[in-house]
Amino acid sequence: MEVVGGAVLGAAVVLLGLAGWRRAVRQRDESLGSPDDLATYATLHTASLAAPALRAGLDTEGAARALPYLRALLGDAPAALTDGAGVVASSGDVAAEQAVPLVEAVLAEGRTQASDRLVVAPLAVEDRVVGTLVVGTDHPSASLVRATTEVARWISSQLELGELAASRTALMEAELRALRAQISPHFIYNSLGAIASYVRTDPERARSLLLEFADFTRYSFRRHGDFTTLADELLSIERYLVLEKARFGDRLRVTSSVAPEVLHVTLPFLAVQPLVENAVRHGIEPKDGPGHITVVARDAGAACVIEIEDDGVGSDPEVVREALAGRASSGSIGLANVDERLRAVYGDDHGIVVETAPGLGTKVSLRVPKFNPRDPS
Structure with missing residues (x-):
């Protein structure tokens, strides 16, 4: 439970930090609330739309469904998600050939890497780097690197929560099989003995x-x-x-x-x-x-x-x-x-x-x- 609680808290901190970055790049209608309120709401709402797909795992279908929302969190920059084997899903104009060495470096070192066209951040579950978030840009900046890293951390928290849920489900199924096995031998023996007596x-x-x-x-x-x-x-x-x-x-x-x-x-x-x-x-x-x-x-x-x-x-x-x-x-x-x-x-x-x-x-x-x-x- 501590792991789950920590992942959720970490995700909230990441999203609130990301909301601060978005306030610097987007203007909001103050009649609907302060710019801070609107940016925070938009960030949390967009993230909530991406979360279910990410918790299903880093596969092609889930990544494709989540990617549009992830791009929205990053100011509609072109982006891609990769796993250890290659690109899982991409959207927009991402320089795939240029991304390969950066992706390999991030998978090996577990740290965000940047070039003049790309920012690549690690996706980690516990202590394992399982993939990367690749973001394309014509104007790399420190704020984009920070935003990409924060979004990648939030994606990692959703992947981790998904693995925890899958592990819990598998454990419950195993426990149920164990319970059936424990109940059956003595009860079957006693019941059949009682039936035979009549x-x-x-x-x-x-x-x-x-x-x-x-x-x-x-x-x-x-x-x-x-x-x-x-x-x-x-x-x-x-x-x-x-x-x-x-x-x-x-x-x-x-x-x-x-x-x-x-x-x-x-x-x-x-x-x-x-x-x-x-x-x-x-x-x-x-x-x-x-x-x-x-x-x-x-x-x-x-x-x-x-x-x-x-x-x-x-x-x-x-x-x-x-x-x-x-x-x-x-x-x-x-x-x-x-x-x-x-x-x-x-x-x-x-x-x-x-x-x-x-x-x-x-x-x-x-x-x-x-x-x-x-x-x-």
């Missing part, structure tokens, strides 16, 4: 349980979508609990209370189901005698609050802290996985909260914003 004594129930098992596994191992609705997640949980009740019998009791207005809330796929499974496996299963699990989903204004509570054996809070930190032994992966994915999607204020103590059961709570994480606007 094949001769109650074939109809065995058939019904087998259908529940098929629907549950179809949902859990589906290959499309990182998000689901709370209604679909709760339906899968209901199927899971039907299968567990077949195994535990009267030892497992379940109560649910779900507000209808939160059923359509969108949340990360498999964000609640692992919490219910933990309640069964680590709360009720080790307990002598019957156990009770309560599933609550209630409306809380701009958020949906979900609570999974059991009256099982509970746990040492230190063990839970280790589990959330990902340092616990096998069997606790689910808690850390859900916590990390919630924080990745909604921010650090939306991790899970665990209340527990030995012999006193466990309550796990999470708050899910009602906005769609795929379209936060």
Whole structure:
């Protein structure tokens, strides 16, 4: 998070510095605000139009879409973007042959270079120079060199943010695959064992349980979508609990209370189901005698609050802290996985909260914003 925050702050400083340069070269209508206000607004607005294309990476399509806005930031000077292999996109009359030695020098040294016709600034992600911004001019000046360098720094910040977003997405996908792998072995074994026990004594129930098992596994191992609705997640949980009740019998009791207005809330796929499974496996299963699990989903204004509570054996809070930190032994992966994915999607204020103590059961709570994480606007 510090890297992201630093990149955003750096980008803001670069753009405000660039606005100062643009004030020196363009006149504004004071009736719409002071020249300083108008130059700052124009710079920030133009940059915001270029940002989405740059965050997609330094490829031909994104560079071509961003380049007109980058030229506007530079007073409509001809410009080009290059990567380590050559020109990615160009606009205007850029002296390509003359640019080659300058581009090679910038890629090697990581510093802005200038000639009588060109200014070339490095594009860097972390400590790697990944490309250059080439600006053509008939009148090279110190202000143009400074402006080109500032625009290149801002481009670099957008490329870095794009890489961070891609890395976070890949991490979340890997964690979800790990969660599926962790859930499946023991549950499949136990469920099939319970179903098999009814094949001769109650074939109809065995058939019904087998259908529940098929629907549950179809949902859990589906290959499309990182998000689901709370209604679909709760339906899968209901199927899971039907299968567990077949195994535990009267030892497992379940109560649910779900507000209808939160059923359509969108949340990360498999964000609640692992919490219910933990309640069964680590709360009720080790307990002598019957156990009770309560599933609550209630409306809380701009958020949906979900609570999974059991009256099982509970746990040492230190063990839970280790589990959330990902340092616990096998069997606790689910808690850390859900916590990390919630924080990745909604921010650090939306991790899970665990209340527990030995012999006193466990309550796990999470708050899910009602906005769609795929379209936060």
